[in-house]
Amino acid sequence: MKTVSTTPFEDQKPGTSGLRKKVPVFQQPNYVENFIQSVFDSLEDFTGQTLVIGGDGRFYNREVIQKAIKMAAANGFGRLLVGQGGILSTPAASNVIRKNRAFGGLILSASHNPGGPNEDFGIKYNIGNGGPAPEKVTEAIYARTRVIDSYKICETPDVDLDRIGRVEVGGMDVEVIDPVADYAALMEELFDFRAIKAMIAGGFSLTFDAMHAVTGPYAQEILERRLGAPAGSVRNFVPLEDFGGHHPDPNLVHARELYELMMSAEAPDFGAASDGDGDRNLIIGRGIFVTPSDSLAMLAANAHLAPAYASGLKGIARSMPTSRAADRVAEKLGVELYETPTGWKFFGNLLDAGMVTICGEESAGTGSDHVREKDGLWAVLLWLNILAKRGESVQAIAEGHWKEFGRNYYARHDYEDVASDAANSLITELREKLDRLAGTSSKGLVITTADDFSYLDPVDGSTSANQGIRILFEGGSRIVYRLSGTGTSGATLRVYIERFEPDAAKHDVATGEALADLIAAADEIAGIRAKTGRDKPSVIT
Numbered sequence: 001m002k003t004v005s006t007t008p009f010e011d012q013k014p015g016t017s018g019l020r021k022k023v024p025v026f027q028q029p030n031y032v033e034n035f036i037q038s039v040f041d042s043l044e045d046f047t048g049q050t051l052v053i054g055g056d057g058r059f060y061n062r063e064v065i066q067k068a069i070k071m072a073a074a075n076g077f078g079r080l081l082v083g084q085g086g087i088l089s090t091p092a093a094s095n096v097i098r099k100n101r102a103f104g105g106l107i108l109s110a111s112h113n114p115g116g117p118n119e120d121f122g123i124k125y126n127i128g129n130g131g132p133a134p135e136k137v138t139e140a141i142y143a144r145t146r147v148i149d150s151y152k153i154c155e156t157p158d159v160d161l162d163r164i165g166r167v168e169v170g171g172m173d174v175e176v177i178d179p180v181a182d183y184a185a186l187m188e189e190l191f192d193f194r195a196i197k198a199m200i201a202g203g204f205s206l207t208f209d210a211m212h213a214v215t216g217p218y219a220q221e222i223l224e225r226r227l228g229a230p231a232g233s234v235r236n237f238v239p240l241e242d243f244g245g246h247h248p249d250p251n252l253v254h255a256r257e258l259y260e261l262m263m264s265a266e267a268p269d270f271g272a273a274s275d276g277d278g279d280r281n282l283i284i285g286r287g288i289f290v291t292p293s294d295s296l297a298m299l300a301a302n303a304h305l306a307p308a309y310a311s312g313l314k315g316i317a318r319s320m321p322t323s324r325a326a327d328r329v330a331e332k333l334g335v336e337l338y339e340t341p342t343g344w345k346f347f348g349n350l351l352d353a354g355m356v357t358i359c360g361e362e363s364a365g366t367g368s369d370h371v372r373e374k375d376g377l378w379a380v381l382l383w384l385n386i387l388a389k390r391g392e393s394v395q396a397i398a399e400g401h402w403k404e405f406g407r408n409y410y411a412r413h414d415y416e417d418v419a420s421d422a423a424n425s426l427i428t429e430l431r432e433k434l435d436r437l438a439g440t441s442s443k444g445l446v447i448t449t450a451d452d453f454s455y456l457d458p459v460d461g462s463t464s465a466n467q468g469i470r471i472l473f474e475g476g477s478r479i480v481y482r483l484s485g486t487g488t489s490g491a492t493l494r495v496y497i498e499r500f501e502p503d504a505a506k507h508d509v510a511t512g513e514a515l516a517d518l519i520a521a522a523d524e525i526a527g528i529r530a531k532t533g534r535d536k537p538s539v540i541t
């Protein structure tokens, strides 16, 4: 064991989901070591305890895992569990932490961002409940990174990550585990595998695109081996360090091929995809894309059809920018709806306290109290379970849902890689005029309220301010503005636009059309064009 002296880096502030930077930033001498030591220095009483490590297999994953193992041993952890090949999807890592009563875990991923020598990497710390560290922990980690002057590491040989089994590193037990087994077993407990299997045997067809990211081995085991989907139902199933040069982002832009298949005459009954680290999901029925916000609402309304949720939901939580479709379901079910800031870390307390069962975000994240992360394959399996029980198509279920609850037309416009100064001044100027907006109108729409979202956690009483600017209009339409906390270059402005339409006769309008006046108002109110120089968003989801 040796102690190495070091000097702080100024830029190690964790964002929405851990520390994310370009690979060359992480490759600076001591950069990874500083951050990991700062994590350990911010924790208490872990001597002899268990740490879990896994990642999405992207470029630099293995190198960081070797450093983390040697540092965990030097810092006094007693046992370390690591996925074979360095692989653990984010939800699987959450499950391993919980199942083994680990002290916590390090998850190495930059999620849906591209991978490779000049692309993105990330490190996130999860606590013993299996969920992302709450803000008070990430703030302590950041404070530590600013003053750190040394780190501890064992000078031991690298661990063979490809061989399942147990070895010893500097007095710590290291177990290389099967990354899929425990997760697949958990899914089998939650869902009616027999019903899904029978549906597939009866001719129901599906395509799952793993996007050359972490879910390939999970999806092959669960969908093909356990549920009997024909070989080839899971595409792009080999995890690659650079995701084949693509963005492993399951949206209509980056999962274009899947989308086109689902809109074609050859479309299978069901299409889905997941992201780099396996926590996001894309759901497309034959001829119909289900927005993540709608998917949350539809899953919540039908969850009782799956064994794990047969006794009903305790409550539903959604991030603030997520559409309010789920609110109507909560109302009907007679359960509480919680609105949290963006990022899964805010759901942890509600789940731990047994106040909610299902959570979701507009960014293609849905999950439940089975783990403490969002879970892409879980959402796919819950959809399949519902389809098997209802015996209807995705389209019929979606249309029936809108008829019953009304439809929340919804889109997110992202302006990526905008100059940070321009993005910050846009938000600052909006903030300054918030008090004067109520009662005024834009593009014929009357503003009823304008505020900056602040969250009071009902469990621990903590407050998180400045979480996004909300402009509410008469009739229930809404525009939300916030800056991304996961980007690695420049700033990303996200504009979330929503209109509620109760009239079933108006439920088959194209989204862009249904939102046209709000989109124009979003620009007028914030001056997006003028301040960013962009005349259209980089991505619309």
Ligand code: VG1
Binding pocket: 016, 017, 110, 111, 112, 275, 279, 280, 319, 342, 343, 344, 361, 362, 363, 365, 483, 484, 485, 486, 487, 494
């Ligand atoms: C984005 C999404 C947010 C999600 C986060 C992490 O954050 O908007 O909903 O929780 O990514 O997802 P931001 O700050 O860029 O808007 V993942 O799949 O990257 O772990």
Ligand code: CO
Binding pocket: 110, 111, 112, 275, 276, 277, 278, 279, 280
């Ligand atoms: Co992700």
